[in-house]
Every structure is written in C-alpha cells, then in structure tokens.
Amino acid sequence: MSKPAQQSILTTIAAYIGVLIGYVNLLWLMPYVLEPEQIGLFKTIQDMALLLVPFAQMGIGNGITRFFPRIKHQKYAFFSFSLFLGMLGYALVVIIFLLFKNPIMTSFSDKAPEVNNFLQVALIITFFSVINTLLDAFSRSFLKIAIPSLIRDVLLRLLMALLVIGYYLAFYPFHFMIWGMGGVYLLAMLAMAGYMVHIGIFHFDFRWKGIPGSFRKEFIQYNTITLLGTAGALLIMKIDSLMVSSMIGLDANAIYTIGFSIAVVIEMPRRAISQVAMPLISEKFAANLLDEIDVLYKKIAVHQLLICLLIFLLIWVNIDTLYHFVPNKEVYQAGKWVVLLIGLGKLTDILFSVNGEIIVFSKFYVFNITATLLMCAAVILFNLALIPAFGIEGAALASLLAMFFYNLLKFFFVKIRLGFNPFTKGIFTILFTGGISWAVSFYLIPVFEPVLLDLLVRSSMVSLLYLALIYWLKAAPEAMDLVINKIKSIFYGRIN
Template structure:
C-alpha cells in the first residue's frame, strides 16, 4: 500500500485544492457572473458531454489499463497503444456524419423546453471527444504509476482555466456567450497538456501492426463503452433530463447542490487513480488474497475520509446556503440525498476496478443497462412531479441499486469482501458526530460558523477514529502528520 498511500495523498490534496477552486466557480462566480440561465446552460452542456464521452472514447481508457500489463516488449506496447488511439474514430466519425445531417432535428428535440439550448447542442460532442482523449492519455500515465500530474490537470488546471474566463466575463472583457463557446477551447487545451505529459512519461510511438489479441480488445472495449456510459449516465443524466422538463435555471440550482455533494467522492477519485492499475495487475497475476486485502483497506479508508467530508458538509449545509442567492436554497434536500448516495458508493472501495478487470464484466453490464433504464424512467416520473428534488430521488435510488448489485456480484462470484465489524464502528462514529453537531449553530457570521464547526467536527471525528484504530492506513497518515507537527 506504500505507493497507493503516497500517490493517493498527493492526489487527494490536489483534488481538494481543485475543489476549492471549483467551489469558488460553482458557488460564487457562476451564480453571480453568469446568472442562472447561462449557468444552467453550462451545466447542461458539460453534463451531456460527460454522459457521451465513454462512447466517443470507445471505452479504451479502461481497456488500456486492463491489457497493458499483458505486453512485454516496447514493440507490442506501441502496437497496442496505436490500436486503442485509433479505435475511438470508429465511433466518432459516424456520429459526426450523422449529427451533421440531422442536427436540426436533434437540436430541436433538446431545446423543446429551453430554446436557448438549440445553438449549443453541437458543442456537446466536441467537448465529449476532448474528455475522451484526455482520459486515454491519462490512462497511459496511470499504467506507468504516474497519476499525480494528471490529477493536477484534471482537478486544478482545468478549473483555473474556467476561473480565468469567468473573471473575463466579470470585467466585461468577453460576453457570457463567448464564455460558453470558450468551453471547447478550455477542454481542448487540457487534453493537449495531458498529451504532452504522456509523451514525457513514456514516449508514444505509433506502430500500426495489429495487436495479437485485437479481437479481445475490441470486445472488451465494446462492453466497457456501455459500462462507462451507464456509470456516467447515472451521474449526469439527471441534469440532462432536467432540461427536457423544467426551466434551465433549475439546472443551475441543481448543479450547485450536486457540486457540494460531489466533494464527498473526492477521496475515492484520488485513490482510484493509483489503485485501478494495481488492481488490474493483481488480477492478472491471480493474487486473490492480496486483492481481497486491498479491497478491505480501500473500503474502510475511504469510509473514514469520505465520512468526515459528508458529516462536515451536512452539519454546515444551512449556513453554506446563506452565502448563496436565495433562489438556490431549494437545493438543500438535493445535497442530503445525493450525499448519501455518494457515501454508499464510496465505501465500496475499488469495487469498480475489480469488476472491470474481471471475467464477469459482461454480466454486470447487462445489469447496469437495466438500472440505466430504471434511472431514466424514474427521472421521467419524478422530475415533472418534484422538480430538482425528484431528480435527486431518482439518482439516489438508481445509484444505490447499482452499487448494491455490483457489491453482491463481487461477493458472490469472486469471494471478495470489503466490509468488516469496523465498517459498523465507522458508521456509528459518523452518525453520532452528525447528531451532535447538526442541530445547533454558533450565533456568528455563516463563514465563521462553518469554520468553527468544521474544526470541532474534524478534531472529534479524527480523534475517535484514530483512538479506535478503525483503519491502520488512516492512523499511519494521521500519525505522520502529528509527527511533523511535533505532537507525538
């Protein structure tokens, strides 16, 4: 776990710095600089691009990680990488031809409720392609166990670019419409930076000789396209579907609430950057016991860290919304609902990495398709009835069922178990901390209130987990910090 802890800590720090910048964007600059309508439009474009990018990438960012360890010579690796870089074109080219010929029909359908969407639908696949190739180059550095810079580009640099353009809107150097159009350039720039770094880590050379297992690569990529699309759909289909039923301003309110709740998933995102290739390697080598040990360690560590973030958000949520325009206050229920779903997904550890690198990935895919249909149906039912709260409920039910299904599949089919009695202890600590701090606030300014409560929550939560030794890895990190502060 040495390299996992080391790079996970760096990735976590980077990701949280990115979320601080993202918070400034999502909670202040977007609402005040762009306004509700254009913030909603931005959220719709980016969410829709995120839904379709696994399709446009042909799933090869996951394929690259799974198959890379099977190649031994530089020539084989070069041939494999060339193949996976070309594969997405099999999807991109037909989609662009079809999209160009039928743009008016597609754009009209997407703008049925909100006419402003019509002129911007074409940007969705462009940004999706940039997202897709970014992940491919990011996967290339991950398999060389160099994930930190990729996290920096994805979590910090991208948000800094967006902040710069938002300030340009504020100072009237560009219009809000120019900002919307600039999103494509921002994502393209991030992709190019990732490409340059990938070349630095291990130079990409092109070899157009077909890999020996090209059929297996294509089959796996096809199924991963659908798996990745399902996972992204469950995350972002709600914002895409909100556009079809209610005014686009509601996407702005929903986006703020989702951003707040998504902070809970940061530890998972950071750790998975390095555990994914390690999981693939352990599975390739058939090391079941080591894999099971990694599964348990990632689960309890993420539960503790993610639990601290969750309780910190929930006990401060009312004060946080006092800092936002009044129209955004309806998102508090969304934060609670999505936060709980993120927490449940978080405590599954490296579950996704295990499934995607196992021989059972096809079976789980069909289950995912069923749940994706379920998610769309629930959104169609709940959004007209309850608005953004309905979208949150649909997401909670869908993600919970999908996560539970994946958990049971790994337990039953692969005999891997993420939980232990310490899982219940950690859950008890989280619940007690929430009940202790949620129902009172300091009679101060909201910002000061949030800071003081967060400090108290952190001290109590970390102290109890540390003393009870819920996670050896967590204690190792805390002990290291205490040593640097000369407290032990």
C-alpha cells in the first residue's frame, strides 16, 4: 500500500475515533460531572476562542497548503514567514479584542457574568490554536497528515476528558479546570512541534529576502480572501452558542450545545462525500467538462440525501431514547426541539448538494465569500429577533432559516451562472419516503418499555421500511444496486 493511501486511512480512523471521544465527552462525561452552568461556561469560552482563530491566522493555513509547492526551495523561510504573519494576526486580534473588551463584557454581564472572568483563557487558547493550525498546515504540505490528525482529533479530546475527570476527582477546583483548557491546547501544540522536530521538518530560516515580493503579495491576497470565507463559516457555527449564553444564560447554552451536537451527526456523511467530490469538481472545471459536473451535482444530491435523511430519521424517531442515556436527562431533554431544527437545517445543506464546492472551483469563487458574509449577517439578525421570543429554539430556528436562505442563494447563483440543477425526481422520492417512514414510526409502532428494545425495534423497522421504499420506488437505483451486489458477494462468499 502506498504511503499516501496509508496516511489517508490512518487520518480517517483518527477522525472517527475523535468524533466518538468528542461525543462521549459532551453527551455523557460533561453532563455527569458538571452542572449545566459549568458546561455552558466551558463551551462558551472554547467557542469564543475558536471563533477568533481564523481571524488571527488570517487564512494562512490554507495559503501554506496552496503555495508550498511553488516555494519548496525556500520552504523553511516560507515556514518562518508564515509563522510571523500568524503571530502578527494574533497580535492584531488581541488589540481589537481589548479595544472592544467593555462591549463584550457588557453583553455577558447580565445573563452570563462568569464568562467575563475567563476572557484571558479564550485569548490563550486562540494563540496556541493559531500556532497549531500553522504547524499542521506545514506538516500537511509534506504529506504528513496522519499524526497531526491524531493530535488534532484524538489527543486534544482525550486531554479535555482527562481535564474534566481531574475536576471530578477533586484534584483541582472548577476555575482551575477552565484555565486548564489553555494547558490542553498548549500540550497539543507542543506535541505537534515535537512530531515535526522528530521527522526533521521543524526549522527556522529568516532569510525572507529570497521570497519574491510578487509571491508574498499573492500569498497575502489569497489568505485575505480565504480568511473571509473560513471566518464566516466558523462564525455561522459558533455565534449562536455565544448569543444563547449572552441573551439567556450559561445553563441554556449547555442544553443548546448538547442538542446541536446530536444534530450535527446528520452531516458527517456529507462532509466525507464533499472531501471526495472536491478534487473531482476541480479537475472537471480545469478540463471544462461542465456537463459532467452537472451530472455529478445531481448524483451527489441523491446519494448524500439518501444516507443523511436516514440518519436524521433514526435520530428523531429515537430522540427521547437518546436523551435517556444523557446524565441529568430531565435538564437536557429540553433541547430536543433544537435537535429537530438544527437537523432540518443540516438537511438543507445536504438537499442543495455541493453548490458551495462548485462555486469555489469555478471562476465565480469570490461569490462564495459574499454568500457566506451575507449568511453571517442573517444568523446574527435572526438570533437577535428569535432568541428573545423563543429561547434556545429561537437560536436553532435562526440557524435553520439562515442555512436555508444561504443554500437557496447559492442554488440560484449556480443555476443562473452555470445552468446546473441538483433536483431530480429521485430527490423528491427520497423526501416522500422519509415522510412515510416517520409517519409509520410515530403512528403505528408502539412504545416499548425497555428503552434498548424500543431503540432496536424502532430503528430496525424504520430502516427496513425506508430502504424498501427507496428500492421499490427506484429513488436511487445505482446506490441500491451497489448495496445489493455487496450483500450478495458477502453471502455467496460465506457459502463458498
């Protein structure tokens, strides 16, 4: 097996292990050990820090990956220059943060005053995260992705778990645990730097005069464009959490965060499909194979909706059972409608297929930044309007509305500019099938007293009905043929 293939497999394994650890941390460990207000404070500080990261690193992480092949002969000067820009960006963010410190503190002083005691922790986490992101990008440029992924996805979450367990065992008080988050990100950064030293790619070279001025200008321009898109996308993911804390309280943010985390499982297959689709779309644009991109657009829409809608159904028909396993479920179960609304929002992303990826690799890529910034403004405005009226459900509804209009805007742009349309008969057939499967679960399947039995029976019946209808109605014939042939090969292989 080739080294790139091995790296890819190891990275995938690390990503899924990291997701599993993350869900154990958030859905079981934290609710078991911490009070809702403590979880809310923990996540608010972490989300605030991560929200600052793309602004501080100024899009340099993506720029390193894109421009590294052109500067290999001066790679360590490029590395040092990138780190310098990252630290400069962090310094600018700190200055701006301090200038607006009073308004920030005022926004939390009423409902979540505890946040104001730990703003320095957010800045510390931001610093270590910025450096770690740049080290990760540089390592990735050498095609060393498995260990950085292990550090990012597994080690960091394990250290967070140990930090919470240490508090549970009374090794230190709660405020020390919050400050300890900075130590966790420091250890992750040191692990990344240590790995790079071990493989011999951690060197500083301050002879920047050898880097052409035109190259530096292009590098900084690209980073600026990337910054707007990356920061906007992260703002969309994190701003609702911060606004829930500031407008309702930390306990509400804990409930919202757990509900949000359950819902985002729905889009995991979409992320994987996107990673595979991006190089294909890029290649086809380079070859001007627009008709093939349109075909791919339609196929991806059908296949990712087929998978993700089933996951959504399995989560929603079992939502009360899923909350049964969360410690202090009577508190956190109030977030079940957050799961529904955020889940529907994620389904809009899935339904409109890879419209964002198509725009990014087309000559109209700047529009993606415009659309992202418009969505950021929409999220904030919707949250300001809906949170006072509907609480955490208002925040979830704000995200749903923003995601829908965001995707609708990109859909019309792709349709008008490129003539592509992801909607086929299969899309509507799958949606119809999903509706029938939910109705059968809600109206016809009785509730069984043992929760595990109810989970098993309900999940099995909904899955079988959903897949049977998909097959009978020929909603996704290619996908179903692939599944059936795989089952046949396994079955006959065992017989022979």
